[in-house]
Amino acid sequence: xxxxxxxxxxxxxxxxxxxxxxxxxxxxxxxxxxxxxxxxxxxxxxxxxxxxxxxxxxxxxxxxxxxxxxxxxxxxxxxxxxxxxxxxxxxxxxxxxxxxxxxxxxxxxxxx
Amino acid sequence: xxxxxxxxxxxxxxxxxxxxxxxxxxxxxxxxxxxxxxxxxxxxxxxxxxxxxxxxxxxxxxxxxxxxxxxxxxxxxxxxxxxxxxxxxxxxxxxxxxxxxxxxxxxxxxxx
Numbered sequence: 628x629x630x631x632x633x634x635x636x637x638x639x640x641x642x643x644x645x646x647x648x649x650x651x652x653x654x655x656x657x658x659x660x661x662x663x664x665x666x667x668x669x670x671x672x673x674x675x676x677x678x679x680x681x682x683x684x685x686x687x688x689x690x691x692x693x694x695x696x697x698x699x700x701x702x703x704x705x706x707x708x709x710x711x712x713x714x715x716x717x718x719x720x721x722x723x724x725x726x727x728x729x730x731x732x733x734x735x736x737x738x739x
Numbered sequence: 740x741x742x743x744x745x746x747x748x749x750x751x752x753x754x755x756x757x758x759x760x761x762x763x764x765x766x767x768x769x770x771x772x773x774x775x776x777x778x779x780x781x782x783x784x785x786x787x788x789x790x791x792x793x794x795x796x797x798x799x800x801x802x803x804x805x806x807x808x809x810x811x812x813x814x815x816x817x818x819x820x821x822x823x824x825x826x827x828x829x830x831x832x833x834x835x836x837x838x839x840x841x842x843x844x845x846x847x848x849x850x851x
Contacts, residue, residue, distance in 0.1 A: 660839065669843035670782070670827065683838040686740065717781060725770060725831045728839060730781040 629653065631731035633718050639737045645706040648734045652699050652720030659701040660728065661693060664715040673716075676701055677724075708738045741766045741832040745842030753850050758815040760845035762828035769831045771804055771811045772839070777824040785813075785826075820849050 632651040640646050652659050661673040672685040676695035693703040699720075705712055715735050719728035742765040752758050762771065770789045774782035786795055788804035788811065795802045801814045811828055825844040832840065 658837070660837075662841075670829075670841040672838050672840060675837045675839075677837070683836060685838065719782075724837065725839075727772070727784045727787060728774075728782075729784070732781055 631718055631720050631729050633716075633731035633734050635734060636732060637735045637737075639739060640708050642708055642710060642738055644708050645704060646708060646736060647702055647704045648716055648718075648736075650701045650703075650718030650720075650731060652701070652718075653722075653729055656720035656722050656729070657699050658721040658724065659695055659699060660719045660721070661701070661703050662717045662719065663687075664717055664733070665713075670717070673703065705736075710738050712736065713738045741830075741836075741838075741840045743828060743830060743840050743842040745828055745845055747845055748843065749846050749848070751848045751850060752818050754820060755817050758818050758822070758847055760813050760826050760828075760847075762811040762813075762842050764809045764830055764832070764840075766832045767808050769808075769833060769836075771808075771828055771830045773802060773811075773813055774827045774829060774841075775824050776827065776844070780824075782827060815847075818847070818849050820851055823847060823849050 634649045658677045660675040662670045675683045679695045690706045695701045715733045717733045719730045744763045772787045773785040776782045793804040799816045803812045825846045827844045829841040
């Protein structure tokens with residue numbers, strides 16, 4: 628059974644640009660969550676989607692947005708990139724509400 | 740908002756020594772989960788505790804959920820070099836919440 632797939636694995640962007648990250652959950656998983664991981668702040672929750680609906684959003688500015696498609700695949704977008712957005716962005720999918728989260732390998736975003 | 744505190748931030752132990760990490764939530768949790776992240780890897784689910792006072796064991800690992808469902812601990816007996824990594828606790832705070840809030844993790848180093 629394939630795991631959670633995130634693309635791309637690495638990305639370098641310039642300040643002010645925007646970026647879109649993609650996440651394909653495990654087949655049958657309808658809940659997808661996104662996290663930002665930095666050395667100083669740990670894992671911070673961005674948002675959670677289920678059946679194309681955002682059910683929770685973390686404490687991030689409006690530059691961070693996401694969506695989920697009918698096949699449960701999800702994307703997150705960050706506009707007007709700042710240096711502080713450099714981080715590992717992790718996607719996780721779950722079969723059950725509030726159940727075990729399966730993480731992807733992450734996308735390492737560097738903003739220069 | 741919900742906060743999950745985890746201590747210690749770092750722990751260096753001699754191989755064979757025991758290790759404990761503690762987790763404290765500012766709100767009552769509906770469940771608590773523990774994850775392990777190896778260096779360069781992504782978080783991997785270890786266990787979920789749901790009931791007040793619950794204790795679960797996985798070989799050398801013992802997990803506890805406090806009576807008030809606001810704190811938890813992970814104890815590793817006789818650490819091995821394969822235990823190296825960062826251990827995170829994470830919890831959901833309410834029936835209507837789909838936000839998994841993570842502690843900042845305890846980074847375990849094992850000296851052979």
